[in-house]
Amino acid sequence: MIDFTPSKNDQAAFDRARASALICRKYARYYDENEHEMAPETLPETEAFMASHPEIPPPGPEDSSYPTRLSRLSMIHYWGDYTVRLQRERGGLGNAALSAAGTDEQKKKWMGLCLAMAITEPGCGSDPSRVATTAVLDEETDEWVINGEKIFVTTGIRADAVVLWATLDRSAGRAGIKSFLVEKGTPGFDVPHKEKKLGIRADDTAAYVFRDCRVPRGNLLGGDETIARKGSGGFRGVMKTFNMTRPLTAAMGLGLAEAALDFTREHLDEAGITLDYTAGPATQTAAAERFMRLEGIFEASKLTTMQACWLAGEGKPNNMESSVSKAHAGGSVRVITQGCIEILGAMGISREHLLEKWMRDCRITDIYEGTGEIQRLIIARGLLDYTRADLK
Numbered sequence: 001m002i003d004f005t006p007s008k009n010d011q012a013a014f015d016r017a018r019a020s021a022l023i024c025r026k027y028a029r030y031y032d033e034n035e036h037e038m039a040p041e042t043l044p045e046t047e048a049f050m051a052s053h054p055e056i057p058p059p060g061p062e063d064s065s066y067p068t069r070l071s072r073l074s075m076i077h078y079w080g081d082y083t084v085r086l087q088r089e090r091g092g093l094g095n096a097a098l099s100a101a102g103t104d105e106q107k108k109k110w111m112g113l114c115l116a117m118a119i120t121e122p123g124c125g126s127d128p129s130r131v132a133t134t135a136v137l138d139e140e141t142d143e144w145v146i147n148g149e150k151i152f153v154t155t156g157i158r159a160d161a162v163v164l165w166a167t168l169d170r171s172a173g174r175a176g177i178k179s180f181l182v183e184k185g186t187p188g189f190d191v192p193h194k195e196k197k198l199g200i201r202a203d204d205t206a207a208y209v210f211r212d213c214r215v216p217r218g219n220l221l222g223g224d225e226t227i228a229r230k231g232s233g234g235f236r237g238v239m240k241t242f243n244m245t246r247p248l249t250a251a252m253g254l255g256l257a258e259a260a261l262d263f264t265r266e267h268l269d270e271a272g273i274t275l276d277y278t279a280g281p282a283t284q285t286a287a288a289e290r291f292m293r294l295e296g297i298f299e300a301s302k303l304t305t306m307q308a309c310w311l312a313g314e315g316k317p318n319n320m321e322s323s324v325s326k327a328h329a330g331g332s333v334r335v336i337t338q339g340c341i342e343i344l345g346a347m348g349i350s351r352e353h354l355l356e357k358w359m360r361d362c363r364i365t366d367i368y369e370g371t372g373e374i375q376r377l378i379i380a381r382g383l384l385d386y387t388r389a390d391l392k
């Protein structure tokens, strides 16, 4: 039986995370309005908080409850503030790819660094098989020579290095695509600009350019290219990363939606509007009825997210479920935050409050790590047993 009741230890960890998330929330407006100003690794009040609230030891990644716990913690952190939290995270999406597809030696060398992941290019987004950045092996020097351009790289400024997708042979399509570990400061690796965005404005999203950038042969993720051809470090190996990160992305968006619901509930309460969960729609106020519908959407999304994480923890396939959680959350966080704004009217769009920011921040849930449309393609293929060629 699936049981999501948190253990006593986990509940204490969640309560602690919620208190610390509220510290981040105090800085949310500042870093939204001062786009690209980096939040310090430790916020002024955080050290005092840490001293008075000792860390509650979590179960390790080998524990089956680990992914579900991680999703709940992500939800809580982003309930505090998406962008300040994102800035303070040490690892990036590239760390997840390294963990899924790197050799032991590579993990030892690179895991302590913050690794971004760069797939998207000006001519390639939803369909990564169109990656045009090239990697050519220089047999004389035993180095890969990389040329190309990447855009919208999350944690692109803060990252120490990047897991970069490049093709060895464009005519080979997906089979030709490999990932490479490239450190900042390598000659030929430039960061020409930071992206300016609608939401998650404090997040350091960057563009990268590679011009004859040389990296050692061993920087191919998964080892040398003959091993990589068999799977590890190749397209499939790295795509597996998303089975865990997509539900976590869903959880982050849901954290914002929960913040919006809490804010709205509080203001409905102040306005004397009662939420009666036992009464039918005919006897509710329109605002209460609308609000409870939004709560229902939230619960459904949260459950799909936790189910995808639970499957990961049990070591069961979750490719389709992770897409269900991401697609569902991507849509529901928009409906919820916009619905809360509609219920509260002017208060909802005022910059005096964070609700309008949560609406902007949550939009990304349905874009990065595969848009909603792409998730629905994956779900349809899974349900109908279609191949990529059958349905694209």
Ligand SMILES: Cc1cc2nc3c(=O)[nH]c(=O)nc-3n(C[C@H](O)[C@H](O)[C@H](O)COP(=O)(O)OP(=O)(O)OC[C@H]3O[C@@H](n4cnc5c(N)ncnc54)[C@H](O)[C@@H]3O)c2cc1C
Pocket (backbone or CB within 6 Å): 093, 116, 117, 118, 119, 120, 124, 125, 126, 127, 151, 152, 153, 154, 155, 197, 200, 205, 364, 367, 368, 369, 370, 371, 372, 373, 374, 377, 392
């Ligand atoms: C803030 C931010 C951070 C990001 N971080 C990263 C990062 O760290 N690393 C990285 O590599 N990328 C990152 N991205 C890029 C992101 O992953 C892409 O924007 C996304 O995959 C969509 O690609 P695209 O923008 O090129 O849109 P396109 O692929 O051009 O798609 C345009 C529209 O067409 C739809 N569409 C495309 N193909 C199909 C299809 N087959 N069927 C139906 N509809 C389809 C899409 O859903 C979308 O609505 C980030 C983007 C943003 C905005």
